[in-house]
Amino acid sequence: MNLRRPLLVVSLLAAAGLAVTPVAPVQAAPAQGADALGGNPVPGVCMLSREAVFANAKVGQAASRHLKQLADQAKSQLDTQRAPLQKDVQAFQQKAQSLSEAQRKQQGQALQQRMEAFQTQASELNDRIQLTRSKVMERIGQDAEPVVASAYKSHHCGLLLNRDSVLGGNVQNDLTAEVIQGLDRKITTMSFNLEPLPKQSGK
Structure with a gap:
């Protein structure tokens, strides 16, 4: 049973920097009418919604909020660096006609390098947020595994299906x-910082 897919937090690289939006809670119980097909419970067949576990467990919600805070801090840092860069670009555009060709080329290249460095930094921060999200989901998955195993055993399951991909039927053995x-009894929160990017070989 692998619960380690990053399912909780989405990180986006916006024009102004980074923004992370928490995932809306997913129903812990199957939606109304999900078992409309009815039928007899299938012995040994159980279901679980990983999305609902990560979105509704206290530790998942806490991790989502904290990751958003880290992303907002990163965005604030980028905004602080972006403001003087934009100001210098505007100033260059205004005085470009009064500069010699050599001056325009020299100052333009310098601004271009600064812009590229800023874009690289924004991209790296976004990659760090994605990596952090993945690591956090892995930690939550590790904590959830024994809980799932216990529920799986107590319900005498022989097969565990992803509830979110089941079209319908008897949902008596939904473990979600x-x-x-x-998981709430085991852990409710966690602390973490943004993960550093792995070092690339040869650099």
């Missing part, structure tokens, strides 16, 4: 709510 409750 039980796993959320078990």
